[in-house]
Amino acid sequence: MSGKAGFAAKALTDAEDRLLEAEEPLAGLQLRCGGELPGTIAIPILLEAVRKSRRYGMKLARTLTAQDGEERYTAFIEVLPRDGEEGCEVIVRNWRATAVPQVTEEQADHRRTVIDRHLAEVWALLDKDQRLQAVQGDAPDISAVVSAMHEGLGRPWTDFIVPKGMSHLQPMHWRLLDGSAVEIEGSIRDWRANLVPRLGQAGEPNGFELLLVSDQPPPEVRRNRRASDTGGATSGARMVGKEVAPALRQPISRIIANAESIRTRLAGPLADDYANYASEIAAAGQHLLGLLDDLTDLEVVESPDFSTAPDLIDLADVARQAAGILGVRAKDKDIRLVLPNGGDSLEATAEFRRVLQVLLNLLGNAINYSPAGSEVWVRLENEGTKARMIVADQGPGLSEEDAARVFEKFERLGRSGDGGSGLGLYISRRLARAMGGELSVESAPGQGARFILDLPAA
Amino acid sequence: MLGYGGGMIEAAASTASPETVEIVLRQELARGDARAETVVPILRHLLANETNSVFGDDILARVRGMAEHIACQLLDELAGDDEVEGKEARITALTGAFYENAPFLAHLHALAMEWQLSERMLARFTLDPVLSPLVQALVASKDEATQALAMKALASQARFCQAQRRMTLPLSEMPGDHLHFALLCLRNLAGEGEDEAAQRAEAAIRARYDEGKTRLGMLSQLIMSMGSGAIAALSLTHAGTALFLTALAIGSGQDRDAATLSTNDGQLARLALALRSAGMKPEGVNEQFVSLHPDITLPEGFEQLGVDRAAAILAAGGSYPGG
Numbered sequence: 001m002s003g004k005a006g007f008a009a010k011a012l013t014d015a016e017d018r019l020l021e022a023e024e025p026l027a028g029l030q031l032r033c034g035g036e037l038p039g040t041i042a043i044p045i046l047l048e049a050v051r052k053s054r055r056y057g058m059k060l061a062r063t064l065t066a067q068d069g070e071e072r073y074t075a076f077i078e079v080l081p082r083d084g085e086e087g088c089e090v091i092v093r094n095w096r097a098t099a100v101p102q103v104t105e106e107q108a109d110h111r112r113t114v115i116d117r118h119l120a121e122v123w124a125l126l127d128k129d130q131r132l133q134a135v136q137g138d139a140p141d142i143s144a145v146v147s148a149m150h151e152g153l154g155r156p157w158t159d160f161i162v163p164k165g166m167s168h169l170q171p172m173h174w175r176l177l178d179g180s181a182v183e184i185e186g187s188i189r190d191w192r193a194n195l196v197p198r199l200g201q202a203g204e205p206n207g208f209e210l211l212l213v214s215d216q217p218p219p220e221v222r223r224n225r226r227a228s229d230t231g232g233a234t235s236g237a238r239m240v241g242k243e244v245a246p247a248l249r250q251p252i253s254r255i256i257a258n259a260e261s262i263r264t265r266l267a268g269p270l271a272d273d274y275a276n277y278a279s280e281i282a283a284a285g286q287h288l289l290g291l292l293d294d295l296t297d298l299e300v301v302e303s304p305d306f307s308t309a310p311d312l313i314d315l316a317d318v319a320r321q322a323a324g325i326l327g328v329r330a331k332d333k334d335i336r337l338v339l340p341n342g343g344d345s346l347e348a349t350a351e352f353r354r355v356l357q358v359l360l361n362l363l364g365n366a367i368n369y370s371p372a373g374s375e376v377w378v379r380l381e382n383e384g385t386k387a388r389m390i391v392a393d394q395g396p397g398l399s400e401e402d403a404a405r406v407f408e409k410f411e412r413l414g415r416s417g418d419g420g421s422g423l424g425l426y427i428s429r430r431l432a433r434a435m436g437g438e439l440s441v442e443s444a445p446g447q448g449a450r451f452i453l454d455l456p457a458a
Numbered sequence: 459m460l461g462y463g464g465g466m467i468e469a470a471a472s473t474a475s476p477e478t479v480e481i482v483l484r485q486e487l488a489r490g491d492a493r494a495e496t497v498v499p500i501l502r503h504l505l506a507n508e509t510n511s512v513f514g515d516d517i518l519a520r521v522r523g524m525a526e527h528i529a530c531q532l533l534d535e536l537a538g539d540d541e542v543e544g545k546e547a548r549i550t551a552l553t554g555a556f557y558e559n560a561p562f563l564a565h566l567h568a569l570a571m572e573w574q575l576s577e578r579m580l581a582r583f584t585l586d587p588v589l590s591p592l593v594q595a596l597v598a599s600k601d602e603a604t605q606a607l608a609m610k611a612l613a614s615q616a617r618f619c620q621a622q623r624r625m626t627l628p629l630s631e632m633p634g635d636h637l638h639f640a641l642l643c644l645r646n647l648a649g650e651g652e653d654e655a656a657q658r659a660e661a662a663i664r665a666r667y668d669e670g671k672t673r674l675g676m677l678s679q680l681i682m683s684m685g686s687g688a689i690a691a692l693s694l695t696h697a698g699t700a701l702f703l704t705a706l707a708i709g710s711g712q713d714r715d716a717a718t719l720s721t722n723d724g725q726l727a728r729l730a731l732a733l734r735s736a737g738m739k740p741e742g743v744n745e746q747f748v749s750l751h752p753d754i755t756l757p758e759g760f761e762q763l764g765v766d767r768a769a770a771i772l773a774a775g776g777s778y779p780g781g
Contacts, residue, residue: 006683060634061670076682078670094682
């Protein structure tokens with residue numbers, strides 16, 4: 001190992017292949033590759049050479065190529081086991097840096113999309129008019145805006161997230177919004193919005209993926225976020241909402257996002273069969289997300305100190321908002337939603353968000369299990385001390401036994417494969433009771449079902 | 459290679475059911491037929507091979523020679539000053555183990571092919587296998603470090619030529635990974651009461667070894683020290699076979715053994731892509747083809763293939779066991 005030919009740097013490693021000390025330029029490369037000094041070697045080829053030299057007990061020599069995003073480095077490295085110690089000595093020669101070869105704009109765009117999709121903390125599906133179809137995101141500083149978006153499905157995304165320095169009527173053409181800096185209420189981080197078009201047959205976008213990316217990491221996640229939401233600690237056995245759901249939500253969202261881009265052939269032409277498989281993957285992913293939401297809610301409502309924040313609300317408002325969210329789905333199934341008259345109102349003391357959740361569940365079930373061409377009614381009745389909301393359908397109805405079981409946990413009434421978890425009604429009833437009300441059902445086979453939500457009147 | 463695996467038939471006999479016996483016999487017959495079908499094509503290939511074939515007699519003999527020489531050196535080290543007992547059988551056992559390791563075998567094969575290419579270049583262009591125009595220039599370099607390195611590389615290349623003529627490969631010239639594997643084979647082979655001797659032999663070989671001083675190590679360092687000038691080494695007739703292959707491997711991000719194989723006439727696409735991805739201009743690639751494969755013209759449109767695309771196609775292709 002003698003000789004000064006092309007000498008550039010020297011370094012020492014230990015028994016666990018950590019870089020103990022290193023001279024420049026190697027030290028800088030180690031840091032830019034994401035490593036620490038001292039710390040495990042972050043340059044893959046160097047790590048392999050050092051590991052082998054230590055294991056073989058031999059002097060090795062390799063050519064090193066590495067890249068730190070800006071430049072490509074090449075060098076000749078010699079590695080020798082240190083006498084009487086477990087680590088190695090590294091000698092770097094002929095260090096050379098060259099600019100990373102240019103990539104075409106198209107390649108760069110594609111790469112950016114792939115990276116953004118993996119880094120996005122808010123991910124949403126938009127229709128061709130940039131209206132929200134689905135939204136996902138779970139960092140603590142954005143959860144407020146995500147739940148607002150969730151409740152505002154069907155509205156343009158720019159209603160919730162404001163592009164910086166654009167006072168124009170939103171949403172503008174997607175190309176103008178793509179890559180723009182945006183502000184998210186409640187977050188102090190800088191965000192960038194990226195719109196990835198889903199192309200239709202004629203090459204025009206028939207929808208978008210909205211990816212919100214920030215270069216700054218999310219604020220430290222409080223481990224008991226769910227618990228603190230509900231005002232106290234929950235028992236140790238309840239793990240899904242706190243531990244599992246946040247960890248699963250992101251990968252599942254990625255699966256869905258990727259399956260969607262396969263299904264919509266974003267990455268190129270594909271046989272129909274495969275596109276169909278992708279759509280099945282996406283649907284299964286959506287189901288899993290729904291299930292996670294249900295399980296999380298289940299834990300919340302089952303926790304001993306679960307409480308709601310009652311307020312003076314108008315049940316007619318809740319009904320109109322729920323109908324707005326599920327209107328498209330009902331229309332798809334050719335089901336007519338009959339709402340209280342525009343002027344009607346009925347005040348109750350309850351938490352708006354929770355009542356909406358119950359109503360969405362009841363309406364969703366009604367739409368799912370009613371025949372095409374039928375009607376679903378939402379009616380309001382003033383019962384003195386109670387404010388009553390009724391969801392009635394013209395579906396197959398429930399037998400007496402089924403009506404008794406339908407609020408039980410995980411009760412599917414023999415159904416399967418329709419994406420339900422058997423938790424919706426159970427959770428809804430728990431919510432109703434937590435607000436001092438009740439959820440019940442009246443039904444007979446062939447007569448349709450009437451779900452009755454009673455809440456304390458205002 | 460065409461040996462018959464009799465184990466299957468015995469296994470079937472013990473299960474005793476007439477149906478299974480029939481099934482097994484039928485499968486075995488089919489397997490035998492399949493083997494028989496390959497005999498003639500392989501034989502035809504071996505008979506029809508030209509001097510530059512990947513399976514020439516010369517190549518096979520050279521691979522065997524190097525493997526046996528490696529085994530012999532290991533056994534000599536093990537025995538120390540004593541005479542090695544049952545040497546022939548132990549050499550066969552060791553080389554048998556070597557041949558099981560595809561990258562190891564591929565490396566010996568690549569060395570044999572490299573030597574064959576050197577001889578062809580000598581015959582066709584009177585290109586000296588040791589002192590190519592580029593090596594002469596480097597040796598005459600004003601930069602002392604480069605000059606010293608070039609001198610050492612030149613000396614090791616001369617030793618390589620001598621060793622190839624003798625069909626040998628010194629342990630000190632093997633790549634570290636392969637030497638490590640060979641030592642593991644030796645450790646496996648060491649018989650009762652030999653443990654201590656085997657450990658001593660192994661430790662001595664490991665301590666002596668320095669990959670940076672192998673011919674391949676020095677060629678790599680020489681190419682790295684040339685910086686962007688290394689592109690000059692991508693000319694076969696200018697750089698000579700040895701430096702050319704190292705430059706091709708480093709430039710195209712391939713294993714040197716894979717790069718060597720690509721100079722064979724069955725691997726034209728790999729060679730063209732490797733040269734292009736190493737940054738050589740399409741006209742330059744054409745020139746290399748004139749020296750290596752005078753009868754071949756590159757596909758139309760090759761001049762439009764970008765360096766990055768060439769690298770991407772190359773990376774997406776199958777990998778050579780040596781790689």
